[in-house]
Amino acid sequence: xxxxxxxxxxxxxxxxxxxxxxxxxxxxxxxxxxxxxxxxxxxxxxxxxxxxxxxxxxxxxxxxxxxxxxxxxxxxxxxxxxxxxxxxxxxxxxxxxxxxxxxxxxxxxxxxxxxxxxxxxxxxxxxxxxxxxxxxxxxxxxxxxxxxxxxxxxxxxxxxxxxxxxxxxxxxxxxxxxxxxxxxxxxxxxxxxxxxxxxxxxxxxxxxxxxxxxxxxxxxxxxxxxxxxxxxxxxxxxxxxxxxxxxxxxxxxxxxxxxxxxxxxxxxxxxxxxxxxxxxxxxxxxxxxxxxxxxxxxxxxxxxxxxxxxxxxxxxxxxxxxxxxxxxxxxxxxxxxxxxxxxxxxxxxxxxxxxxxxxxxxxxxxxxxxxxxxxxxxxxxxxxxxxxxxxxxxxxxxxxxxxxxxxxxxxxxxxxxxxxxxxxxxxxxxxxxxxxxxxxxxxxxxxxxxxxxxxxxxxxxxxxxxxxxxxxxxxxxxxxx
Amino acid sequence: xxxxxxxxxxxxxxxxxxxxxxxxxxxxxxxxxxxxxxxxxxxxxxxxxxxxxxxxxxxxxxxxxxxxxxxxxxxxxxxxxxxxxxxxxxxxxxxxxxxxxxxxxxxxxxxxxxxxxxxxxxxxxxxxxxxxxxxxxxxxxxxxxxxxxxxxxxxxxxxxxxxxxxxxxxxxxxxxxxxxxxxxxxxxxxxxxxxxxxxxxxxxxxxxxxxxxxxxxxxxxxxxxxxxxxxxxxxxxxxxxxxxxxxxxxxxxxxxxxxxxxxxxxxxxxxxxxxxxxxxxxxxxxxxxxxxxxxxxxxxxxxxxxxxxxxxxxxxxxxxxxxxxxxxxxxxxxxxxxxxxxxxxxxxxxxxxxxxxxxxxxxxxxxxxxxxxxxxxxxxxxxxxxxxxxxxxxxxxxxxxxxxxxxxxxxxxxxxxxxxxxxxxxxxxxxxxxxxxxxx
Numbered sequence: 001x002x003x004x005x006x007x008x009x010x011x012x013x014x015x016x017x018x019x020x021x022x023x024x025x026x027x028x029x030x031x032x033x034x035x036x037x038x039x040x041x042x043x044x045x046x047x048x049x050x051x052x053x054x055x056x057x058x059x060x061x062x063x064x065x066x067x068x069x070x071x072x073x074x075x076x077x078x079x080x081x082x083x084x085x086x087x088x089x090x091x092x093x094x095x096x097x098x099x100x101x102x103x104x105x106x107x108x109x110x111x112x113x114x115x116x117x118x119x120x121x122x123x124x125x126x127x128x129x130x131x132x133x134x135x136x137x138x139x140x141x142x143x144x145x146x147x148x149x150x151x152x153x154x155x156x157x158x159x160x161x162x163x164x165x166x167x168x169x170x171x172x173x174x175x176x177x178x179x180x181x182x183x184x185x186x187x188x189x190x191x192x193x194x195x196x197x198x199x200x201x202x203x204x205x206x207x208x209x210x211x212x213x214x215x216x217x218x219x220x221x222x223x224x225x226x227x228x229x230x231x232x233x234x235x236x237x238x239x240x241x242x243x244x245x246x247x248x249x250x251x252x253x254x255x256x257x258x259x260x261x262x263x264x265x266x267x268x269x270x271x272x273x274x275x276x277x278x279x280x281x282x283x284x285x286x287x288x289x290x291x292x293x294x295x296x297x298x299x300x301x302x303x304x305x306x307x308x309x310x311x312x313x314x315x316x317x318x319x320x321x322x323x324x325x326x327x328x329x330x331x332x333x334x335x336x337x338x339x340x341x342x343x344x345x346x347x348x349x350x351x352x353x354x355x356x357x358x359x360x361x362x363x364x365x366x367x368x369x370x371x372x373x374x375x376x377x378x379x380x381x382x383x384x385x386x387x388x389x390x391x392x393x394x395x396x397x398x399x400x401x402x403x404x405x406x407x408x409x410x411x412x413x414x415x416x417x418x419x420x421x422x423x424x425x426x427x428x429x430x431x432x433x434x435x436x437x438x439x440x441x442x443x444x445x446x447x448x449x450x451x452x453x454x455x456x457x458x459x460x461x462x463x464x465x466x467x468x469x470x471x472x473x474x475x476x477x478x479x480x481x
Numbered sequence: 482x483x484x485x486x487x488x489x490x491x492x493x494x495x496x497x498x499x500x501x502x503x504x505x506x507x508x509x510x511x512x513x514x515x516x517x518x519x520x521x522x523x524x525x526x527x528x529x530x531x532x533x534x535x536x537x538x539x540x541x542x543x544x545x546x547x548x549x550x551x552x553x554x555x556x557x558x559x560x561x562x563x564x565x566x567x568x569x570x571x572x573x574x575x576x577x578x579x580x581x582x583x584x585x586x587x588x589x590x591x592x593x594x595x596x597x598x599x600x601x602x603x604x605x606x607x608x609x610x611x612x613x614x615x616x617x618x619x620x621x622x623x624x625x626x627x628x629x630x631x632x633x634x635x636x637x638x639x640x641x642x643x644x645x646x647x648x649x650x651x652x653x654x655x656x657x658x659x660x661x662x663x664x665x666x667x668x669x670x671x672x673x674x675x676x677x678x679x680x681x682x683x684x685x686x687x688x689x690x691x692x693x694x695x696x697x698x699x700x701x702x703x704x705x706x707x708x709x710x711x712x713x714x715x716x717x718x719x720x721x722x723x724x725x726x727x728x729x730x731x732x733x734x735x736x737x738x739x740x741x742x743x744x745x746x747x748x749x750x751x752x753x754x755x756x757x758x759x760x761x762x763x764x765x766x767x768x769x770x771x772x773x774x775x776x777x778x779x780x781x782x783x784x785x786x787x788x789x790x791x792x793x794x795x796x797x798x799x800x801x802x803x804x805x806x807x808x809x810x811x812x813x814x815x816x817x818x819x820x821x822x823x824x825x826x827x828x829x830x831x832x833x834x835x836x837x838x839x840x841x842x843x844x845x846x847x848x849x850x851x852x853x854x855x856x857x858x859x860x861x862x863x864x865x866x867x868x869x870x871x872x873x874x875x876x877x878x879x880x881x882x883x884x885x886x887x888x889x890x891x892x893x894x895x896x897x898x899x900x901x902x903x904x905x906x907x908x909x910x911x912x913x914x915x916x917x918x919x920x921x
Contacts, residue, residue, distance in 0.1 A: 069525065378857075380832070393844070395844070395846075395847035396847065397847060398814070398815075398817070398847045398848070400847065401844055401845040402842070402844045403841070403842060403843045403844060404840075404841060404842040404843075404853070405839065405841050406839060406840065406841075406855070407839050408836070408837065408838045408855060409529075409835070409836075410827075410829065410835065410836050410837075410857045411833075411834075411835040412832065413829035413830060413831055413834065413859050414859060415829075415857065415858070416856075416858040416859075417855075417857040418854070418855070418857075418858075419853075419854060419855040420853075420854045421842060421852065421853050422851065422852045423842060423844050423849060423850075424849070425847045425848055425849070
């Protein structure tokens with residue numbers, strides 16, 4: 001079949017964001033022990049309570065074993081071979097504006113097609129760009145400051161708003177939560193902190209571009225977003241990474257807190273280096289993301305487009321504590337070549353009349369393995385709670401796999417929980433219809449896949465939706481089964 | 482006495498153990514059991530089923546049958562009371578896990594041998610159904626224990642092209658003393674053979690006890706088997722059941738698995754679709770109340786192209802009962818053109834009942850049609866209201882709707898006498914359901 005050639009063509013197409021920016025990084029030697037944690041903490045001039053918290057997490061981590069239940073296979077990770085801290089040297093100069101930012105960094109973003117200033121100016125997006133582990137450029141501070149919104153790097157937050165950080169840090173994902181979250185709690189280097197005060201609607205979309213750069217540096221970001229009573233915020237997270245041969249561990253933690261009537265929308269486009277066509281290299285993306293709807297009528301919405309990483313292992317979840325709170329999860333995950341993804345969500349219904357919606361679209365091509373793993377749990381007190389889950393998988397090629405592991409635990413008779421899942425390949429008749437209308441096969445596949453993902457894309461903020469569509473086409477064009 | 486010594490002592494008095502082959506086989510299985518032990522909640526397949534109730538009720542030696550049962554201790558009148566009424570079938574009775582010669586009749590044209598006899602007289606041949614595959618999916622300590630301790634069972638062999646005129650009705654009774662029974666059946670159908678097998682588990686005592694039963698089924702090319710499995714044990718007992726099915730080309734297997742009784746029951750059904758064109762239907766219903774716990778795990782392996790599987794399980798939960806459903810469909814690498822559908826519906830009637838359901842798909846082929854769905858909910862208030870406007874009392878209206886929910890599972894059973902019997906039993910389990918018997 002001619003389509004095999006297409007697959008080959010696709011498989012051999014190079015990762016378009018693959019390059020390494022040569023910046024002098026201030027890196028701690030590989031290895032993990034209490035001293036390393038002390039060094040990280042000292043370098044960041046952290047208060048004692050935070051160091052103590054990190055050490056507690058580390059001590060707990062030592063008692064844990066790496067989980068093995070996920071439907072993924074990879075070589076064991078040597079945690080002593082990872083360097084746990086890396087910061088661009090130029091941070092000492094303290095760039096005050098874009099002009100002062102290391103031009104090489106800006107060049108990096110240029111190559112990726114994310115011109116920082118242009119994007120900031122045209123799209124009105126404040127970008128807190130994390131280059132490796134330390135934030136180097138933050139824009140639109142003033143405008144956000146006017147509205148009272150705090151949007152800064154995690155380290156800044158620790159210095160400028162220690163009480164707030166202390167109040168919320170680890171309350172959604174405790175330092176004992178799971179193996180990778182504990183590791184993150186011990187060694188996290190930076191991340192973002194957002195606080196939207198009472199009654200404020202954040203005037204712009206907040207965005208952070210994470211980028212893994214220095215060789216052998218695992219990234220351990222920690223993001224904390226708090227929306228106070230009646231506040232609302234939309235946060236975008238996007239990722240690309242330069243080409244590498246060695247696997248890099250990425251174990252981030254994201255905590256969201258929504259108080260009464262607050263709304264948080266968290267969108268991710270993840271396009272880290274997936275490894276080459278033989279499955280060599282690529283990022284290990286083991287992330288803990290959780291939101292807590294603490295207040296009544298609060299809402300947390302996760303949207304993710306996962307096209308990168310060799311292994312993705314993440315379950316953004318919502319704990320629906322407040323009455324009438326709403327949790328949403330929209331996901332598109334694509335695995336190609338030897339990529340593996342075990343992803344899904346957890347919706348924990350505890351308050352009355354809580355609602356959750358899960359829409360998951362998985363696309364598997366090449367030797368890709370893809371699993372949806374989700375939990376919907378309805379507690380005794382969650383009267384009238386409602387869940388709707390839909391997860392569809394699209395298979396392209398006969399060597400890939402798509403799996404579904406939905407857990408439903410219901411202890412309340414007034415709850416309604418529904419789960420639906422289908423698995424199919426791209427319809428021959430759909431393709432045929434497009435072809436006989438003169439649409440080339442590649443474009444037809446792209447159209448069909450985009451249509452398959454439409455439910456999720458329309459949840460993304462506009463500029464992200466465009467990027468997501470492009471990403472999908474780059475990763476998939478022509479891969480017809 | 483340690484468990485190992487105790488197991489060996491128990492084995493020496495079991496059927497066939499005077500033969501070396503049988504004894505070593507049993508001892509090997511006993512070691513496998515000792516190594517594995519009881520499943521715990523740390524095992525993913527037993528995440529929701531806590532067996533501490535079993536050991537609490539039956540003690541440390543919960544697996545041990547207490548000596549020789551009194552054969553035919555159950556008189557014919559009692560058996561009539563337990564059996565499905567108006568059922569025209571070849572009836573075979575097991576009391577406390579032992580074949581009851583006095584109460585059984587065998588059809589002609591098929592070979593049916595009680596396992597205990599076979600173990601005594603032709604040990605080599607008898608070992609085949611006792612084989613232990615520790616690598617099998619859903620393998621657990623009970624499987625090994627069953628291979629070590631099986632007291633009896635049926636070895637049924639239906640020759641090519643034979644269609645049995647009446648169903649085989651295998652009635653398992655827990656006797657008055659309430660015992661531990663390890664039963665192993667092996668049913669094999671030659672090509673184009675056809676039969677219905679009804680396995681019925683019931684009991685006449687309030688005594689606590691355990692039934693650990695395993696049924697191996699082999700279907701030849703084009704063979705058709707309807708397999709009814711009615712678990713209606715007293716609510717003081719524990720039931721662990723396992724069915725393994727191997728299907729050849731164009732064969733058809735229908736499982737109708739109904740769990741109504743036992744304090745704690747666990748049913749594992751594994752179907753391997755090994756020949757193209759094979760088809761299976763797993764039809765199931767669980768109705769629980771009080772503090773009952775019912776767990777169903779099924780796994781369907783599509784190993785070759787062009788097979789079809791359908792799975793429909795429904796559950797009605799009342800009181801403080803808990804039910805677990807886990808249905809897994811695995812489509813292997815070359816199993817193109819697979820058509821697999823699975824659904825699980827649950828009705829929670831009480832605020833203290835709990836359902837844990839997990840319908841799984843594992844798919845390694847691309848040209849497939851696979852879907853699954855699961856729902857958990859309660860009766861539609863509009864429907865209740867409609868019936869009330871038609872003059873039904875609140876309780877009757879709810880019962881009618883609850884019964885209708887289960888009705889489609891029962892309607893899928895082709896055998897009328899079985900269906901009628903189950904309709905009455907299910908109605909009896911509903912609160913004041915007896916009132917409805919005249920309507921249905």
